[in-house]
Amino acid sequence: MIPRWALRLVAMVAMVAFGLGVYHYLGLTKSKINKTASKPTSTKSTFALAGTLFLAQGGGLYSLHDGSFTELGRPADWIQPSLTPDGNLIAVKKEFNYSDLYELDAKGNVVRQLTHNQSPYEGSDVGYDYWSYYPVVAPDGTLFMSDDRAKSIYDYAVDFAVWSFPMATPTAVRQWTTPNVETGGDVQPNPTKSGGLLYTKYDLDADNKNVSSIMLAASPEAAGKALTDPEQDCSQPALSPDQSRLAMICANGQQTQLVLSTINGAAIGTSQVLISGTLAASPTWAPDGSGLVYLAPADQTGHFQLWWQSLVAVTPSPTEKALATTPGGSSAPSSPPSYPAPKQVTHDLDFDATSRPAWSPT
Amino acid sequence: MASILILLLGFLVSGGIGAGAYFSPALTTALGVFHSGPVTLISGATPPPPPLVGAVAAGAPFTILLLGSDNDQKFATVDGAPVDPSATLTQSMILVRVQPATKQVTMLSIPRDLYVPFSLGGTSKIDEVHALPGGGDKASIDTVEMNFHIHIDYYIWIGLQGLISVIDKVGGIDVVTTNPVLDDAYPADLVGNNPYGFQRVAVLPGPQHMTGYQAMEYVRSRHSDARGDFGRSQRQQEVLLALRAKAKYLNATDIPDLASAFAGQLTTDMSITQVRELLPLAGSLSPSGIKQVTLVGGDAQLGSYTTAQVTSAGADVLIPNWSAILPLVHQDFPVA
Numbered sequence: 104m105i106p107r108w109a110l111r112l113v114a115m116v117a118m119v120a121f122g123l124g125v126y127h128y129l130g131l132t133k134s135k136i137n138k139t140a141s142k143p144t145s146t147k148s149t150f151a152l153a154g155t156l157f158l159a160q161g162g163g164l165y166s167l168h169d170g171s172f173t174e175l176g177r178p179a180d181w182i183q184p185s186l187t188p189d190g191n192l193i194a195v196k197k198e199f200n201y202s203d204l205y206e207l208d209a210k211g212n213v214v215r216q217l218t219h220n221q222s223p224y225e226g227s228d229v230g231y232d233y234w235s236y237y238p239v240v241a242p243d244g245t246l247f248m249s250d251d252r253a254k255s256i257y258d259y260a261v262d263f264a265v266w267s268f269p270m271a272t273p274t275a276v277r278q279w280t281t282p283n284v285e286t287g288g289d290v291q292p293n294p295t296k297s298g299g300l301l302y303t304k305y306d307l308d309a310d311n312k313n314v315s316s317i318m319l320a321a322s323p324e325a326a327g328k329a330l331t332d333p334e335q336d337c338s339q340p341a342l343s344p345d346q347s348r349l350a351m352i353c354a355n356g357q358q359t360q361l362v363l364s365t366i367n368g369a370a371i372g373t374s375q376v377l378i379s380g381t382l383a384a385s386p387t388w389a390p391d392g393s394g395l396v397y398l399a400p401a402d403q404t405g406h407f408q409l410w411w412q413s414l415v416a417v418t419p420s421p422t423e424k425a426l427a428t429t430p431g432g433s434s435a436p437s438s439p440p441s442y443p444a445p446k447q448v449t450h451d452l453d454f455d456a457t458s459r460p461a462w463s464p465t
Numbered sequence: 466m467a468s469i470l471i472l473l474l475g476f477l478v479s480g481g482i483g484a485g486a487y488f489s490p491a492l493t494t495a496l497g498v499f500h501s502g503p504v505t506l507i508s509g510a511t512p513p514p515p516p517l518v519g520a521v522a523a524g525a526p527f528t529i530l531l532l533g534s535d536n537d538q539k540f541a542t543v544d545g546a547p548v549d550p551s552a553t554l555t556q557s558m559i560l561v562r563v564q565p566a567t568k569q570v571t572m573l574s575i576p577r578d579l580y581v582p583f584s585l586g587g588t589s590k591i592d593e594v595h596a597l598p599g600g601g602d603k604a605s606i607d608t609v610e611m612n613f614h615i616h617i618d619y620y621i622w623i624g625l626q627g628l629i630s631v632i633d634k635v636g637g638i639d640v641v642t643t644n645p646v647l648d649d650a651y652p653a654d655l656v657g658n659n660p661y662g663f664q665r666v667a668v669l670p671g672p673q674h675m676t677g678y679q680a681m682e683y684v685r686s687r688h689s690d691a692r693g694d695f696g697r698s699q700r701q702q703e704v705l706l707a708l709r710a711k712a713k714y715l716n717a718t719d720i721p722d723l724a725s726a727f728a729g730q731l732t733t734d735m736s737i738t739q740v741r742e743l744l745p746l747a748g749s750l751s752p753s754g755i756k757q758v759t760l761v762g763g764d765a766q767l768g769s770y771t772t773a774q775v776t777s778a779g780a781d782v783l784i785p786n787w788s789a790i791l792p793l794v795h796q797d798f799p800v801a
Contacts, residue, residue, distance in 0.1 A: 114472055118479040125483030132718045136711055137636030200665040230649045234667045251647060259688035261647040285691035287645030287670060305644040305670070307691055311761050313643040315670070339671060352671060354641060359672050382639055382672035403714040405639040405674050457669040 136403050140453030143172035148448045152411060154390055154465060157184040157192060159458040164194060164211055167409075175211025183458045185238045187270065190463065193217070193238040193246065201232035204248060206270075217246070217273045230256035236263070241294035244270045249290040253278065262288030265302050267323070279323045280304070286313065291459075293342050297368060298322070301330075301349075303338040317351055319369065330371045337362065341386045341395070341459070350377075350386040350395055359383050361397055361412070375439040377412055384456040390464035396448065398456045406453035409460070416440035488721055523742070526564040527618040528798055529735075530606055533557030533701070534595065535625055535654070552596045555605060556625070556685060557701050560615070562797045563743070568750055571797035572705065573758040574698030575609065576771065580782035584608045590782055602732065612785075613794050616801035619735045625655065625685070627730025629677030631708070634726040635715070638680060638707035641672045643699070648686040655681075680704050693773075694783075695761040702757050713748030756797065764789045 143158070143165045151170040158165050163178035180197040187193060191214060192207040201220040205213050222231035237249045249263040262282035268275050279300055282288030286305040293301040300320045304327060308314045315338040318327035331337040336354035343349070349366040352359050361383040365372035378397070384407065386397045394414045398407040418441070454460075534553040558575040577592035584607035585597055594600050594608045606617050623631075632638055646668040653664040655678075666682045675683065684704050690696035715723075733740075763769035767789035774784050 114475065118475045121476050122479035122483035125480045126487050129484060129487045129718045132716060133722070134714045134716045134719050136714045136719070137634060137722075202667070229663050229665050232665055234647070234665075236667070236669065254649075256649075259648075259650060261649050261689045263645055263647070283691075285689050287647060290645060290670065303670075311692055311695065313692075313696070315644070354643075359641060382641065384672040399672075400639055400674070403711075404636055405711065406637075407672075407674055453674065456673040457671060 134403065136405075138404050138451075140404070140406050141451040142174075143167075143449075143452055144174050146449065146451060147171060148409070149450065150411075150446070150448065152389070152396070152448065155463045156387075156396065156409070157186070157461040157463070158409065159184060159194075159455040160453055164192070164207075166209075175209075176207060176213070177211075182455050183237060184461045185240060185459075186461045186463055187240045188242055188244060190465075192461070193240060195236055195238065200229045202234050202236060204235050204238050204246070217270075218248075218250075220252075228256060230254075234263070237291050239292055239294065240270065245294065246270050246273075247279070247292035247294055247300065249288070249292065251288070252276075260285050262286065263290050265289045265292045265300060265320075267292075277323050279320060280318075280327060281324070283307070289318075291339055293340050295319075295342065295368070296346050301340045301342060302327070303340065304329075306333060308333055315354075317349070317371075328369075330366070339385060339459070341388055342366070343388050344390060344392045348392075350388065352384060352386065355379065361386055361395075363395075363414070373439070377442065378445060382407075382456075383410075385459040387460045387462050390462055396460055396462070397445075398454050398460070401447055401450070404453075406451075407456040408450065408452060409448040409454060410445045411448050412445045413443045415442070417443055487718070524565050526562065526566075528615060529561045529563065530609055530617045530620040531557065531559040531561060531705075532595065532602060532605055532620060532622040533625070533628065534622065552598075552600070554592045555595045556592070557698075558591065558605070558609070559698075559701065559705070560609070560613075560617075560794075560798060563746070565746055567754070568746065569754045569756070570750060571756040571758060572702050573794060573798070574695075574702060574760070576694045576698065576760055576783050578694055578781060578783045579760075579771065580774070580776075580784050581608065581612045584611050590780065610801065612787075613798070614791060614800050615794065615798040619733065619739070621733040621735065622731065624730040625681060627727060628684075629655075629681050630726035630730065631723065632675070632677035632680050632704075634722050635708070635711045637674050637676050638704065638711050639672065639674055640680065640683065640703055640707045642668055642670050642683060643703070645670050646683055646686050646690070646700070648688045650688045651682065651686055675707075680707075692761065695759050698759050699757070702759075706752075706755060706757075709747050709750065712744065715744065715748075758793065758797070760785075760790060760793075764793065767792065 143160055148170045156167040159182045162180040164175040164181045164184050165172045166175055181194045182197060183195045185193045190209055194205055194207055195202050196205055203220050204217040206215050206217060208214055218235045220233035220235055224231055233252050235248050235250045238246055240246050245267050247265060247267045250266045251261050251263055253264050254261045264282050265279040267277050267279060280289040283306045289302050289304050291303045302318055303315050304318045305315050314333040314336050316329045316333050317331045317337050317340045319330055320327040337351045339352040341350040349364045351362050353362050359382055360376045361378035362374055363377050364374040381399045383397050383399045386395050388395055395412045397410050399410055401408045533556045560573040562571040579591045581591050582588045583594045585599060585604050595605045602620055602622050606620050610617055648666040650663050651666040653662040654660040666686050668683045684701045687697045760770040768786055770790050771783035771785055774782055776782055
């Protein structure tokens with residue numbers, strides 16, 4: 104026979120436990136919107152992509168090879184990794200009032216600092232600091248970047264222009280573009296095989312709305328030719344390895360479209376929307392041109408994950424509708440090719456969507 | 466039998482205590498924020514206007530004035546003397562018309578440099594009325610009502626830190642930034658020791674996930690923008706829409722976390738019941754049901770909405786062309 108006092112004690116403990124349980128249960132039913140992202144090195148990709156990808160998350164640089172992530176060097180507000188022809192990396196190190204480009208080896212160790220954008224004057228106006236972003240290196244070793252070094256410190260106007268310098272002599276800087284004043288300027292350079300430059304130019308339209316166009320400049324300081332209509336608001340150009348196709352992001356209100364176009368070196372041909380209804384960003388071509396990766400949210404956290412879009416055409420079933428056409432060029436005379444649905448490569452990560460991944464074939 | 470009833474009652478009470486403890490931060494904040502309790506969020510702050518409970522029938526359209534301000538104590542002292550800590554300029558004034566029946570919302574940004582007569586007397590930039598002695602939220606509401614000939618049912622004021630905290634509490638927001646936003650004269654009042662110092666801002670363009678601080682840089686930057694304050698107004702609306710998109714995932718059990726973000730950073734004359742009724746509406750709105758209006762450009766027949774001018778005191782202001790502005794405003798906000 105259990106004494107009554109013992110039963111009362113058990114009941115009281117059970118009541119306290121129930122109260123605590125209610126408290127904790129309510130905590131468990133919270134939404135997952137502010138779930139903290141995992142560190143890439145604690146996860147695996149859902150499938151392996153050929154070669155090695157380089158991505159930025161939370162100030163760290165990571166390589167993704169054979170489904171596994173490796174952290175490169177020390178976290179230090181690194182963004183926008185890019186590859187050099189000899190397999191090193193160029194990345195942006197963002198400081199409080201300026202940013203600089205660094206060359207890193209394949210393990211993320213700093214080889215050298217390429218720009219020196221901190222004001223040399225101690226305690227000076229912050230206007231003496233500069234930004235450098237969007238580094239990309241052409242096969243001949245010329246580095247292109249967006250940089251605000253042409254600004255005047257005597258007024259408020261600050262805009263990016265595209266500049267270049269030979270990797271061997273970083274001081275031999277050359278200006279390629281002239282930005283529209285107080286629009287943000289020219290960003291996301293892509294050197295072409297013919298020695299020209301594709302880039303994004305920002306402007307205001309007739310309704311005083313910010314718009315962007317993909318531009319082509321044949322040479323430094325040459326007037327750029329618009330390849331897309333400003334009202335399509337296209338940016339983030341990415342040329343395929345053979346430079347016959349162009350991937351880009353075109354705005355659609357507070358969503359974006361990943362658009363694929365043919366390009367003949369001077370003009371855009373047929374275009375089709377590959378991805379819509381999401382926030383696709385930063386397309387990057389596979390080294391063999393067989394597809395693209397891009398960054399887009401996958402769940403209610405809004406964190407950007409890596410996605411793969413194969414560009415190996417599949418035969419559409421009779422019920423499949425053709426994808427929309429012509430955001431960037433002329434109408435397609437026939438149905439555009441159908442491609443498989445995109446596949447999510449990573450989960451629970453939080454990649455910097457303004458950092459286009461770099462993709463090495465090895 | 467009596468023992469079993471007592472046992473059940475005991476479990477009920479302990480469960481209630483557990484739930485009460487969970488929601489107590491929300492309750493505490495609600496008592497401080499919403500009109501049903503004392504509004505003493507910021508010591509010395511101007512009390513909000515009298516509550517308008519019952520002024521808007523359930524399901525009827527209503528108008529909210531959103532006010533965003535510095536509250537970083539930059540103005541806490543002048544020449545060493547303490548001043549009214551509510552004496553802050555409004556960085557943002559957005560009129561919102563909500564039509565619950567049709568699930569449509571109109572957001573109209575009022576330029577901070579709009580040169581208007583104040584309800585308290587005098588004429589200057591509309592953002593200054595909040596900082597005047599006797600100003601605050603009520604004077605801002607009265608001035609907007611007086612100039613735009615509309616009726617405002619409710620107001621919500623939020624401080625800079627409040628917006629940052631709220632965005633962080635919802636885990637950040639996804640925004641498609643319209644262009645590179647570069648500013649070499651951005652106030653460094655939320656970092657460092659000098660509230661009058663400057664820092665540089667570079668918000669890169671395109672889709673991205675933003676923290677509260679990054680979103681603040683995006684909506685607060687106001688230099689090197691060819692569209693001037695209209696560009697900033699547009700960015701503020703984008704961030705509000707991004708917050709709305711995130712809010713649709715919220716559960717009731719998220720409220721205590723959110724409440725802690727609001728503490729001291731939000732005042733309103735809405736009741737907590739009205740806010741609770743608004744949340745499902747916010748989640749059910751489709752992008753096509755949201756209309757964004759800024760006073761940029763003008764009407765083909767009636768002319769530009771505003772004209773930039775420099776006052777005799779050297780201030781850059783926008784002179785309103787009311788014959789063009791009012792027809793635009795009254796398309797969505799009824800004449801009072």
